[in-house]
Amino acid sequence: MLEGKNIILGVCGSIAAYKTATLVRLLIKAGANVQVVMTPDAANFITPLTLSTLSIRPVYVDYFKPDTGEWNNHVELGLWGDAMIIAPASANTMAKMAGGLVDNLLTAVYLSAKCPVYFAPAMDLDMWKHNSTRANIAAIQQFGNILIPPGSGELASGLHGEGRMAEPEEIIAFVEADIKGKLPLVNKRILVTAGPTYEAIDPVRFIGNHSSGKMGFAIADELASLGAEVTLVAGPTAQISKQKSVKRIDVISAAQMLNACLENFEHANACVMCAAVADYTPANVATQKIKKHDDGLTIDLKKTIDILKTLGSKKQPGQVLVGFALETENEEQFAIEKLNKKNLDLIVLNSLNDAGAGFKSDTNKVTLIDRQLKKTVYDLKSKTEVAKDICAKLLQLIN
Incomplete structure (x- = not known):
């Protein structure tokens, strides 16, 4: 405190x-x-x-x-x-x-x-x-x-x-x-996910993405500063929480992140799914390093379980579920479809077409869309300030 x-x-x-x-x-x-x-x-x-x-x-x-x-x-x-x-x-x-x-x-x-x-x-x-x-x-x-x-x-x-x-x-x-x-989120339990997931191909290689985890960690820190009991499920990232009260669970794969979320979601008042979870994972993981050959390499992929949709199906009355949509085209249309399909209360939309937004940067530009399709558009800000905007909206939904 x-x-x-x-x-x-x-x-x-x-x-x-x-x-x-x-x-x-x-x-x-x-x-x-x-x-x-x-x-x-x-x-x-x-x-x-x-x-x-x-x-x-x-x-x-x-x-x-x-x-x-x-x-x-x-x-x-x-x-x-x-x-x-x-x-x-x-x-x-x-x-x-x-x-x-x-x-x-x-x-x-x-x-x-x-x-x-x-x-x-x-x-x-x-x-x-x-x-x-x-x-x-x-x-x-x-x-x-x-x-x-x-x-x-x-x-x-x-x-x-x-x-x-x-x-x-x-x-x-x-x-x-x-x-x-006196803090507004005292005695509230909030689950946050952050960072990428790595899906193993063999003991050396993996399929991943460019997520740094900065946005999710900023949200977790802001929620903790508002008095919430925060559990942060983090994929592979070098980020460190500034708030010592944040309980961190480190995972690597989408399956591990799913398990951690399921273990903590039931007792959470809200969940903010900020992680960039892999949509696909190798169907078979080689037990030894795959050697390079002159021929190409084909990897069979299977879909991962949709964590956000799974939590949306398990959401109880009073729980608040927030998702993220990183889009490159038809941004609002896809974000609203995701909001409805996955039973979300709020979706945070950002576009890779916006300069300064997206992975690894220290800034972001977001649009918040709630269940009533009320849209709030924000200018480009630091991710710390964006976290404040998201948490202010989350506070309204929780209350």
Whole structure:
């Protein structure tokens, strides 16, 4: 959930600030970009140099950079973040957050932030229980900010009770769960296929196609970023998922891809069949390498089982099935025939006649046609952007 996200980490003056070194490392490990902003007092508990080294970014403490006098732009910082985490959030800073007081860079960034703001309080037991603290927390939450509750245990004062900041691992888990819970495809299972299939002629040679798998992998990554549980059945390809949550099943042949799809389709809410599956496979596969002769070579082919049509025949009410049509002539006619013949809910049409579309390229130009034959034509875009368009339409169909 944090992969590629821009996280602003606000650090306040508290003994719990020592935990932010671990927190930064966990955020970086999760794939986030981390910008640390500290209050001046926080620098007494952990050095900016430590957090700068771990975050691989300069740490901001003051409005102005002491060496150059340049302005640390709190407005730009607030717009940059996908999320802001204030940890530890001291009683002093929470009072400022509740009252809108801006006397340091951190509170200025907080007031400028357009993203969700999480705060993890850290203070002694009596401070935590004080009515003014409770009122400030209630006010901060009313503003839409999200409390990461403190834990209970031994405190720096020697007292035992509530007030200790949540552990870094708990903060990461809390934020990820909160982000995921708000995503539109959370708890949805989606099956995606990608890449080519290779149909063996002998142990050395095969029949294949030029599919790189880029489009299917982009779709799988986009669906995962929307919260879906994605199973990706991939033919032979060098592509790698950017989203670590994607469950990948590697196959080689059309038969193997069919089996993998049948094993996962029943429990899927949707299936996006992006793979370029071979229509034919050798009727007989030689067990030894076929030697070259002066005469020509004839290979008998048989049809492979149509995976898309098979899934369409097994589709249950509520399931959404998406197919692809790569055409060279009569594009819309053939795509609509495929849509109806294979019981699809949506077909993605692209033509090899369009420059920049098709196999191996980083771009694609598609037309989406649904069951009602509503057609949406898109301009040439990167495959990442095309994946967003396809997934936006899929989201409508699922809902």
